[in-house]
Amino acid sequence: MMNCVRGLAAAGLMIAGLLLPAAPVAAETPRDTLVMAWQIDDIITLDPAEIFEFSASEIAGNTYERLIGYDLADVSKIFGVVAESWTVSEDGRTLSFKIRENKRFASGNPLTAEDVVFSLQRAVKLDKSPAFIIGQFGLTPANAEEKIRQTGDFTFELEMDKPYAPTFVLYCLTATVASVVDKDLVLANEVDGDLGYGWLKTNYAGSGPFMIRDWRASEVVVIEKNTAYTGPTGTLARVVYRHIGETATQRLLLEKGDIDIARNLGAEELDALASNPDILVQSAPKGTVYYLGLNQKNEHLAKPKVREALKYLVDYDTIAATVMKSLGTAHQAFLPKGMLGAVTDRPFRLDVAKAKALLADAGLPDGFKVTMDTRSQPVITGMAEAIQQTFAAGGVDLEIIPGDGKQTLTKYRARQHDIYIGQWGPDYQDPHTNAQTFASNPDNSDEGTTKTLAWRNAWDPGALNAETDAAILESDPAKRAAMYQDLQRKVMADGPFVIVLQQVEVAAVRKPVAGFVLGPSFDSNSVVMVTK
Amino acid sequence: MAVAAPRRQDGERGAAALRILIAVAKFAAMLAVTLVGLAAVTFVIGRVVPIDPVLAVVGDRAPQRVYDRVRAEMGLDLPLIEQFWLYLSRILTGDFGRSVLTTNPVLTDIARYFPATLELATLGTLFGTLVGVPLGVLAAVRRDTLLDQLVRVVGLIGYSVPIFWLGLMALLVFYARLDWAPGPGRLDIAYDYIVTPVTGLLLVDSLIAGEPGVFWNALSHAMLPGLVLGYFSLAYISRMTRSFMLHELAQEYIVAARVKGLSETRIIWRHALRNAAVPLVTVIALSYAHLLEGSVLTETVFAWPGLGSYLTNSLQSADMNAVLGATLVIGASFVLLNLLSDIAYRLLDPRTR
Numbered sequence: 001m002m003n004c005v006r007g008l009a010a011a012g013l014m015i016a017g018l019l020l021p022a023a024p025v026a027a028e029t030p031r032d033t034l035v036m037a038w039q040i041d042d043i044i045t046l047d048p049a050e051i052f053e054f055s056a057s058e059i060a061g062n063t064y065e066r067l068i069g070y071d072l073a074d075v076s077k078i079f080g081v082v083a084e085s086w087t088v089s090e091d092g093r094t095l096s097f098k099i100r101e102n103k104r105f106a107s108g109n110p111l112t113a114e115d116v117v118f119s120l121q122r123a124v125k126l127d128k129s130p131a132f133i134i135g136q137f138g139l140t141p142a143n144a145e146e147k148i149r150q151t152g153d154f155t156f157e158l159e160m161d162k163p164y165a166p167t168f169v170l171y172c173l174t175a176t177v178a179s180v181v182d183k184d185l186v187l188a189n190e191v192d193g194d195l196g197y198g199w200l201k202t203n204y205a206g207s208g209p210f211m212i213r214d215w216r217a218s219e220v221v222v223i224e225k226n227t228a229y230t231g232p233t234g235t236l237a238r239v240v241y242r243h244i245g246e247t248a249t250q251r252l253l254l255e256k257g258d259i260d261i262a263r264n265l266g267a268e269e270l271d272a273l274a275s276n277p278d279i280l281v282q283s284a285p286k287g288t289v290y291y292l293g294l295n296q297k298n299e300h301l302a303k304p305k306v307r308e309a310l311k312y313l314v315d316y317d318t319i320a321a322t323v324m325k326s327l328g329t330a331h332q333a334f335l336p337k338g339m340l341g342a343v344t345d346r347p348f349r350l351d352v353a354k355a356k357a358l359l360a361d362a363g364l365p366d367g368f369k370v371t372m373d374t375r376s377q378p379v380i381t382g383m384a385e386a387i388q389q390t391f392a393a394g395g396v397d398l399e400i401i402p403g404d405g406k407q408t409l410t411k412y413r414a415r416q417h418d419i420y421i422g423q424w425g426p427d428y429q430d431p432h433t434n435a436q437t438f439a440s441n442p443d444n445s446d447e448g449t450t451k452t453l454a455w456r457n458a459w460d461p462g463a464l465n466a467e468t469d470a471a472i473l474e475s476d477p478a479k480r481a482a483m484y485q486d487l488q489r490k491v492m493a494d495g496p497f498v499i500v501l502q503q504v505e506v507a508a509v510r511k512p513v514a515g516f517v518l519g520p521s522f523d524s525n526s527v528v529m530v531t532k
Numbered sequence: 533m534a535v536a537a538p539r540r541q542d543g544e545r546g547a548a549a550l551r552i553l554i555a556v557a558k559f560a561a562m563l564a565v566t567l568v569g570l571a572a573v574t575f576v577i578g579r580v581v582p583i584d585p586v587l588a589v590v591g592d593r594a595p596q597r598v599y600d601r602v603r604a605e606m607g608l609d610l611p612l613i614e615q616f617w618l619y620l621s622r623i624l625t626g627d628f629g630r631s632v633l634t635t636n637p638v639l640t641d642i643a644r645y646f647p648a649t650l651e652l653a654t655l656g657t658l659f660g661t662l663v664g665v666p667l668g669v670l671a672a673v674r675r676d677t678l679l680d681q682l683v684r685v686v687g688l689i690g691y692s693v694p695i696f697w698l699g700l701m702a703l704l705v706f707y708a709r710l711d712w713a714p715g716p717g718r719l720d721i722a723y724d725y726i727v728t729p730v731t732g733l734l735l736v737d738s739l740i741a742g743e744p745g746v747f748w749n750a751l752s753h754a755m756l757p758g759l760v761l762g763y764f765s766l767a768y769i770s771r772m773t774r775s776f777m778l779h780e781l782a783q784e785y786i787v788a789a790r791v792k793g794l795s796e797t798r799i800i801w802r803h804a805l806r807n808a809a810v811p812l813v814t815v816i817a818l819s820y821a822h823l824l825e826g827s828v829l830t831e832t833v834f835a836w837p838g839l840g841s842y843l844t845n846s847l848q849s850a851d852m853n854a855v856l857g858a859t860l861v862i863g864a865s866f867v868l869l870n871l872l873s874d875i876a877y878r879l880l881d882p883r884t885r
Contacts, residue, residue, distance in 0.1 A: 035721060041845055044588070044633055052591045127601075129594035201635050214725075216644075217634035218845060219837040240721055245832045245841075248700055249716050252708045258715045404848050409592060410584040427593065449596035 032237035037244035038263040041218040047200040048179035050128040057176050057523035064179035064206035072519040092163025099154040104228040105182040106211040113156045118183040120148045122195050130177040171430035181205045209528045234530040262508045267325040280509045284518035287336040288425035288503040294496040296458040298418045300368045309358035313394040315350040323382035331502035333488040334438040340431050341484030355394040367395025372419040373408040374400050431484045439487050440468040457496040563867050570863040578852040588632045588849035629853035638857035647732030649838035653823035655758030660765025668773025690767020699760050699833035713756040716835035723749045757834040765819045772815045776808035810881050817873040824865045
């Protein structure tokens with residue numbers, strides 16, 4: 001009997017624990033260390049020439065310097081980081097750069113034009129996934145040494161195949177792939193002519209405010225202050241990025257003071273933290289847009305009136321206010337707000353009657369049945385379910401096909417979907433990055449090699465191909481912006497994309513941490529000026 | 533006779549040696565067949581799942597020429613049978629390839645992730661056995677009493693409650709509210725980087741390094757996830773113990789023992805439990821093997837870098853070198869635990885010798 005009583009007491013203790021008020025908490029992380037809980041299991045490399053994932057891009061942004069940077073508050077303002085100045089040749093095909101002379105790598109080696117030239121050539125020669133960002137100026141592994149050439153200890157030239165808009169080129173040089181690496185250190189670790197690729201995948205050779213001390217995949221990244229860095233910094237000696245996959249666990253850790261910043265909290269968790277005076281929720285619009293891709297191989301979706309009808313069957317505002325609360329704002333253009341030429345027009349609202357009329361005009365008065373490949377991820381699934389309901393109101397029977405991220409992506413890239421719900425973020429801060437994928441598809445055959453989003457949805461944009469190409473050669477920023485505005489409106493009206501939202505990134509920060517910056521792109525989130 | 537005796541002893545020794553040799557050969561054959569079979573099945577599954585493994589390497593936006601080059605580098609343009617043969621040839625030389633996700637050799641990854649899982653699984657099994665067996669015995673002895681009902685309810689909850697929910701509740705209560713347990717992860721930040729990994733088992737490595745502070749910190753971090761896993765082990769073991777004990781307590785030899793006047797304690801713990809222990813060994817071994825597979829949900833909730841998370845992440849990215857390596861380790865663990873069960877049988881049951 002005593003055993004029974006003890007057992008019941010133990011059960012009671014557990015239930016009582018649930019009802020107890022939260023114990024008083026105190027920040028337990030060291031004063032000079034910022035501890036962040038974040039889902040960082042997407043990191044597969046630390047080499048800037050290969051990094052193309054969100055988490056690694058952010059780490060690189062805090063540890064490497066690029067030639068060019070931009071104002072996080074106003075992306076249109078470009079400035080030199082490693083570059084002190086630059087000029088454009090009369091024919092517009094060559095950019096000449098002067099490098100700052102006071103910079104050193106964390107290794108102690110001086111940073112010169114030789115390092116910058118090596119870094120850019122190396123990225124082109126290695127030809128990893130992001131190499132196209134700088135390769136698109138006519139640079140290839142074969143001609144990289146000829147086209148990117150050192151002209152002095154602190155000067156070099158970049159020669160291009162066409163007179164691209166200078167802003168386009170400069171924005172591309174703000175990307176992670178254009179980070180400057182320490183030539184001597186990298187080549188000291190070269191194996192069989194791999195340009196140090198095998199070594200730099202897991203090591204560090206930069207000059208940024210922090211240096212990477214350790215990376216344990218799906219577990220932790222530790223960066224430490226680079227004492228050779230001479231720019232302004234906060235008070236941190238190190239930053240620990242801990243992989244905490246479960247968002248509820250992130251919240252518990254934050255409330256307890258065992259971490260300083262939680263990066264992946266959902267709308268419910270953010271709501272729960274709203275009344276906590278020790279926690280501040282920061283947010284910033286990101287370049288990522290959420291959209292539906294309508295495959296033009298589907299006979300119904302290929303009809304222009306059906307595409308238009310579906311754009312009237314999404315409740316944009318409700319999705320932004322509920323499913324994506326705090327995490328997105330309604331947006332319908334392919335360029336995110338803040339980017340050159342972005343339009344904020346929102347011609348579509350939920351209008352079931354209009355959608356039904358359009359479907360009837362398209363010969364589908366009773367609607368039709370269609371599937372949507374959907375990643376099994378809470379936000380995407382929530383959006384899909386909301387869209388399923390409003391589609392049903394218009395007579396469109398939407399079947400959601402759940403799947404793992406890479407599984408749905410594989411199907412999407414093979415053009416085997418009906419509708420795909422996904423997200424797209426810019427690769428760099430120039431509008432061409434999104435214009436190229438949403439409005440350009442030079443070869444719509446199944447064998448087409450430029451697998452833009454337009455290609456994936458089997459959409460031939462016709463004249464928009466040429467208009468997209470023309471926009472990157474326009475050197476007048478105002479005219480260029482107008483060209484992108486025109487492109488966006490045309491894609492919005494006729495394209496196979498139902499663009500629903502622009503992402504807002506949120507971080508919950510525990511006081512007294514200050515100075516953490518969420519920038520407009522994932523590689524611009526900064527811990528450099530953080531104080532505790 | 534005096535001359536013949538040593539010969540017979542020699543003959544017996546030779547026969548025993550032969551029996552051991554045959555047993556070892558059988559085990560080696562079973563291990564080989566299991567591992568090759570596992571490798572074949574996993575390999576085929578990995579190739580037929582609708583996930584493109586190249587995407588894990590190059591991402592979604594790589595130009596087609598980069599995609600094609602990486603596909604060729606990964607050998608995915610070769611016929612399936614040739615890919616499998618190449619893989620088998622490599623693993624026979626100890627080369628399990630590299631993981632796409634971590635960039636490390638798969639064996640390096642396994643040496644890092646498996647010990648983390650081994651620690652949790654061992655703690656869980658110890659808890660499940662040390663608590664589950666006595667509970668099961670008491671439930672059987674006091675059949676249909678309140679205690680029995682309670683043990684059955686505990687077992688039922690263990691079977692039916694989702695483990696991630698229990699993990700979160702445990703964190704909420706014992707970490708967030710009561711402050712009895714540390715948070716997720718294997719160590720507090722202050723203790724990180726103090727101990728150089730030798731075995732990968734933090735509890736062992738910290739002792740080797742003479743760092744008691746790290747040991748206690750690692751132990752405190754392992755307790756909560758270990759107990760959560762152990763609860764599920766307990767549910768299974770207590771239920772099966774109860775069932776085996778009920779069977780044994782109904783046997784005639786128990787009646788005979790009582791007639792002989794043996795104490796009830798001796799009858800239960802020395803006689804009935806000893807006989808119930810034979811099938812119980814299999815139950816405990818299976819439970820242990822199950823925990824060694826890694827409980828991905830527990831590992832996720834407690835941010836525990838174990839084999840379950842590694843395998844799941846790898847599967848989701850079709851990182852097949854990692855999947856195959858982890859699967860083979862799990863397969864080998866099953867075979868090894870099977871062998872240990874067999875040895876335990878022989879020790880516990882003279883009829884099997």
